[in-house]
Amino acid sequence: TCIIDAARVVVESIHSTTSSTQVGTKLMVLSLIFAALLAETIFAAAFESVETTDVDADKDQPPNIILLLTDDQDVLLGGIDRMPKLRRHLIDQGTTFSNAYVHTPICCPSRSSILSGRYLHNGVTKNNSVSGNCNGQLWQNDAERKTFSVYAQEAGYVTSYAGKYLNTYGCQDKEDAECVRVPPGWNKWHGLVGNSRYYNATVVNSDDGGETARLIKYGNDYGRDYLPDVLCNRTLDVIREFATIGPEEKKKPFLIVSAYPTPHGPFTPAPWAKGAFDGAKAPRTANWNASSPSIQQKHWLIRQLAPIDDATEKLIDTTYEHRLEALLSVDDHIDQIVGLLEELGELENTIIMYTSDHGFQLGQHRLSVDKRHLYEHDIKVPFIVYSGKSPSARSRISNEIVLNIDIAPTIYELATGSKNIPESMDGTSFASLLFDNRDDNGGNGIRQRIQPRQDFLISYHGEGYLPCGMAECPPDQHGGWMPDAWNNTYHCIRTIFREANSIYCRFEDDEDFVEYYDLKDDPWQLSNKNKELSVWEREALETRLAELRTCRGSTCRRTPKGAFDHSSKVAYV
Numbered sequence: 001t002c003i004i005d006a007a008r009v010v011v012e013s014i015h016s017t018t019s020s021t022q023v024g025t026k027l028m029v030l031s032l033i034f035a036a037l038l039a040e041t042i043f044a045a046a047f048e049s050v051e052t053t054d055v056d057a058d059k060d061q062p063p064n065i066i067l068l069l070t071d072d073q074d075v076l077l078g079g080i081d082r083m084p085k086l087r088r089h090l091i092d093q094g095t096t097f098s099n100a101y102v103h104t105p106i107c108c109p110s111r112s113s114i115l116s117g118r119y120l121h122n123g124v125t126k127n128n129s130v131s132g133n134c135n136g137q138l139w140q141n142d143a144e145r146k147t148f149s150v151y152a153q154e155a156g157y158v159t160s161y162a163g164k165y166l167n168t169y170g171c172q173d174k175e176d177a178e179c180v181r182v183p184p185g186w187n188k189w190h191g192l193v194g195n196s197r198y199y200n201a202t203v204v205n206s207d208d209g210g211e212t213a214r215l216i217k218y219g220n221d222y223g224r225d226y227l228p229d230v231l232c233n234r235t236l237d238v239i240r241e242f243a244t245i246g247p248e249e250k251k252k253p254f255l256i257v258s259a260y261p262t263p264h265g266p267f268t269p270a271p272w273a274k275g276a277f278d279g280a281k282a283p284r285t286a287n288w289n290a291s292s293p294s295i296q297q298k299h300w301l302i303r304q305l306a307p308i309d310d311a312t313e314k315l316i317d318t319t320y321e322h323r324l325e326a327l328l329s330v331d332d333h334i335d336q337i338v339g340l341l342e343e344l345g346e347l348e349n350t351i352i353m354y355t356s357d358h359g360f361q362l363g364q365h366r367l368s369v370d371k372r373h374l375y376e377h378d379i380k381v382p383f384i385v386y387s388g389k390s391p392s393a394r395s396r397i398s399n400e401i402v403l404n405i406d407i408a409p410t411i412y413e414l415a416t417g418s419k420n421i422p423e424s425m426d427g428t429s430f431a432s433l434l435f436d437n438r439d440d441n442g443g444n445g446i447r448q449r450i451q452p453r454q455d456f457l458i459s460y461h462g463e464g465y466l467p468c469g470m471a472e473c474p475p476d477q478h479g480g481w482m483p484d485a486w487n488n489t490y491h492c493i494r495t496i497f498r499e500a501n502s503i504y505c506r507f508e509d510d511e512d513f514v515e516y517y518d519l520k521d522d523p524w525q526l527s528n529k530n531k532e533l534s535v536w537e538r539e540a541l542e543t544r545l546a547e548l549r550t551c552r553g554s555t556c557r558r559t560p561k562g563a564f565d566h567s568s569k570v571a572y573v
Contacts, residue, residue: 062155062253063387064242064350065411066235066337069114069257070330071107071164071196071264072323072371073356075100075382077283077364079263082324083331089338090354090384093394095434097402099496100383102358103458105371107195108134108167110357110404111259116143117408117425120459122552127461128167135166140181146424148411149185152255155415158242160188162234163227163259167195170204175215182210189213190234192227196261198268198326201227222271228326229270231258232333236340243344253349255415258333262326265369269325276328282320282362287375287524290365297528298365299513301462301488302373304475305366316362319369323360348388351414351434353407356381365525370482372460374492374505374515375525379458387434401453401496402430426556428453454497454560457548458505462488493545504530504541516541 073079080086102110104120112124112134123142126132133139149159161183170193171179182189187209193202199220206213218225235258242254269276287294289308296303308316334354341347359378361367371378383402405427413419413429421429464470464486471484487509494503501520507513516530533541544560551558 061251061349062157062417063414064253064341064346065152065157065255065414066350066352067255067257067407067411068330068334068337068352068354069111069163069259070327070354070356071259071261072358072360073263073327073382074359074362074377075356075380076377077285077320077360077362079323079327079356079360080382082277083327083334085331085335086354086384089334090352090386091395094352094384094386095394095396095398097383097385097398097400097430099399099401100355100381100403101379101401101456101458101494102381102404103379103456104460105358105373105378105458106460107164107264107357108132109461111164111166112139112143114357114404114407115147115149117148117405117412117421117427118143119405119426119457119548119551119556120461121549122426125166127463129463130168132461132463135168139166143424144183146422147183147185148408148415149183149255149257151185151412151422152415153185153187156252157255157415158187158245158252159185159255160190160235160238160242161186161257161259162188162190162231162238163192163257164196164261165191165259169193170202170215172202173215175213180204180206180213180215182206182213184210186210188238190216190231192259192261196264198227198261198266199225201225201230226270226329228260228262228329228333231260232329232336234258235333236336239337239340239344239346243346253415255411260330262330263323265319267319267322267326269322270329273325273328275325277321277324280321280324281317285364285524287365287526288363290526294526295366298515299488299490299507300509300511301470301483301485302365302367305483308363308366308368312368313363316368320362350386350388352386353383354385355383355404355407357404367483372462372482372484372488374458374460374490374503376519376523379494385434398433400430400433401456403427403453403456406430421554421557423553426551426553428557455493455495455544455548457545457551458490458492458494458503459549460488460490462486462490464488491545491549493541493548504545506542506545 103113104110106128108128109120109125113119116124118124120126123138125134125139128134130136153159169191172193182204189204189206189210191204193204199218201218203216204213205216218227218230235256238256245252295305338347341350358371359380360371361373361377362369364377365375367373406429409421409425409427409429410431412421413431419429462485464484465473467473468475469486471482487507489508490505492503492505495501502516502518505515514530515528516533517525518529548556
């Protein structure tokens with residue numbers, strides 16, 4: 001098209017002249033233009049071919065995929081800082097996504113989004129209860145049938161899941177069909193019944209894709225029953241089996257998920273790790289035990305929290321210490337998994353993803369030890385990906401936004417080789433970021449997506465109980481274990497685009513409360529700047545928030561019309 005348009009311009013110019021000399025000259029110009037544009041077209045085509053080859057270089061040998069999923073692991077408060085084996089094997093050898101987020105800071109909704117690639121409003125889990133669709137019928141009848149494992153299995157993968165699934169999955173003592181139900185898409189299944197625990201766990205086990213399944217009960221002996229070790233051993237056994245499947249199926253790639261309870265409460269480390277970080281204190285960040293002027297700028301629930309007292313401070317530090325110690329087992333398991341893959345000759349053909357279902361808080365904004373809130377420590381997560389096929393992507397940092405809803409589309413593309421993401425998924429694939437070695441993103445060797453994400457939706461549906469409408473009645477004045485309430489329901493637009501770095505949140509409460517933070521100037525979210533927004537800024541944010549709250553499939557992947565940087569009053573269109 002460019003060549004034709006250029007030719008038309010020159011030919012029309014030639015026809016407008018009468019001088020033979022001018023005609024000859026212009027014909028020469030035309031020849032040069034054709035040659036230049038043709039060369040440019042050939043170069044672009046070659047470039048495009050290379051770009052496609054980077055992602056699809058081994059179409060006949062799809063990569064093995066391992067997802068290591070932790071529970072409640074933060075990234076902003078030192079959650080990965082004392083895991084040397086994670087650093088050696090994955091961070092130093094892979095890509096770290098510095099802007100990795102979950103779109104909801106709570107277990108069951110985030111996990112259902114990881115599996116399905118969907119935002120909450122598109123049929124996944126609303127909260128941690130069955131009535132909130134956590135393992136409910138709506139989930140089972142729709143999104144669960146379109147998870148990344150289903151597509152991978154259809155593409156020829158053998159699949160395995162071990163660990164925590166959804167908070168209300170299974171039954172402790174019954175083995176009827178519903179209680180030992182194995183979700184579709186899994187050849188092997190070792191799914192935890194209920195919520196995270198370290199001992200005395202009950203799991204649903206199946207080694208034949210759910211045709212037969214039974215309950216296995218573990219006790220309280222470390223050598224046999226410590227759940228993180230149980231999951232690691234299960235994963236190692238499955239890798240050995242999948243990597244040595246008989247001659248007819250030997251080349252089948254595998255997809256394995258190991259979903260740890262760690263470092264979720266009760267924060268139980270292995271005996272050998274106890275005391276490893278004795279006396280460690282949680283980071284005293286700028287928003288730790290925030291001042292009353294800051295607290296009074298926030299929504300109703302936060303305004304009820306008293307300053308952190310000595311007892312709560314001790315609880316926070318003890319929790320921090322035990323979380324770090326519990327994670328040492330996961331760190332050791334990474335070493336074992338990578339070592340086995342290397343021994344079997346599978347490491348260079350395996351993609352390993354490491355992330356968490358959400359972050360955590362340790363005294364920030366007077367919130368003691370939990371999650372559920374819109375602040376960065378709850379929604380930002382560690383996200384590291386090792387790709388053996390891409391030595392050029394090692395020890396790299398990508399600042400592209402990656403969400404929990406992007407995991408399913410990425411696994412879909414890796415498993416099927418297709419960039420045509422199913423319309424049932426709202427996320428976008430980041431597969432191209434794992435393979436491309438051209439230095440197009442600030443010198444770090446990681447290429448951007450064709451349409452990098454600029455913003456995303458964050459949603460949370462607060463839970464409370466009669467008669468007080470809060471998670472605890474009467475509520476613990478100091479925030480307690482789980483500060484939550486019905487009116488802690490909010491929807492936010494988180495923007496990271498050029499110079500803009502902000503979050504705008506609207507609460508569903510009697511106050512119609514809004515919190516807005518410009519994180520360039522206020523990274524700890526201490527000063528609510530909502531009242532400083534102009535009319536056009538507020539309208540732009542509300543319009544975009546409404547779009548994201550109703551998006552579905554490809555409409556969630558559209559690039560917004562623009563964003564703005566409030567602090568410098570600059571609009572980007």
